[in-house]
Amino acid sequence: MTIASLRFAPALLALTAALAYAPDVSVDYDHKADFSRLHTYSWLDVKTGNPLWQDRIVQAVDRGLSGKGWQRVETGADVVIAAVAHVSEKDTLETYYTGFPGWGWQGWGGMSTATTNVVPNRVGSLTTDMFLGSNKQLIWRAVATETVSDKPEKNEKKLDEAVEKMFKNFPPHSKD
Numbered sequence: 001m002t003i004a005s006l007r008f009a010p011a012l013l014a015l016t017a018a019l020a021y022a023p024d025v026s027v028d029y030d031h032k033a034d035f036s037r038l039h040t041y042s043w044l045d046v047k048t049g050n051p052l053w054q055d056r057i058v059q060a061v062d063r064g065l066s067g068k069g070w071q072r073v074e075t076g077a078d079v080v081i082a083a084v085a086h087v088s089e090k091d092t093l094e095t096y097y098t099g100f101p102g103w104g105w106q107g108w109g110g111m112s113t114a115t116t117n118v119v120p121n122r123v124g125s126l127t128t129d130m131f132l133g134s135n136k137q138l139i140w141r142a143v144a145t146e147t148v149s150d151k152p153e154k155n156e157k158k159l160d161e162a163v164e165k166m167f168k169n170f171p172p173h174s175k176d
Contacts, residue, residue, distance in 0.1 A: 035171035064167035
């Protein structure tokens with residue numbers, strides 16, 4: 001490794017760490033839906049285990065859609081939105097090794113031990129659905145998952161990042 005490449009190692013490490021903790025977002029939509037004709041929305045429902053998060057989710061999605069030129073209306077919307085937030089526990093296994101297995105001085109095999117710990121992680125998911133206002137047909141769904149922090153401020157930032165990623169390529173262009 002050269003001196004020049006060592007200068008960029010911390011930046012590369014930081015980028016890798018940021019990507020490892022970025023929300024995982026998947027988006028799917030009805031390829032026959034004409035999103036170019038849709039510009040208004042209203043809220044159908046927001047379900048979450050914590051009522052404090054209902055307004056946070058609504059505000060984050062409102063920002064995402066208003067940034068795309070969509071307008072929130074109380075009645076007669078082109079699209080109605082429902083969101084469901086859920087937190088579950090997902091275990092991660094961490095294994096630590098001591099010693100050098102298979103290595104030793106003059107052919108002696110080394111001794112090693114392995115210790116595995118189960119680390120519980122809380123994982124939050126947010127599913128956001130869009131239905132046509134006229135017939136309640138599902139036309140768009142985004143699902144974001146992310147490890148939940150014990151600090152609400154960090155979770156709010158993660159929510160904003162997830163919703164931003166959901167609407168990054170919104171509205172979808174028809175395949176026709």
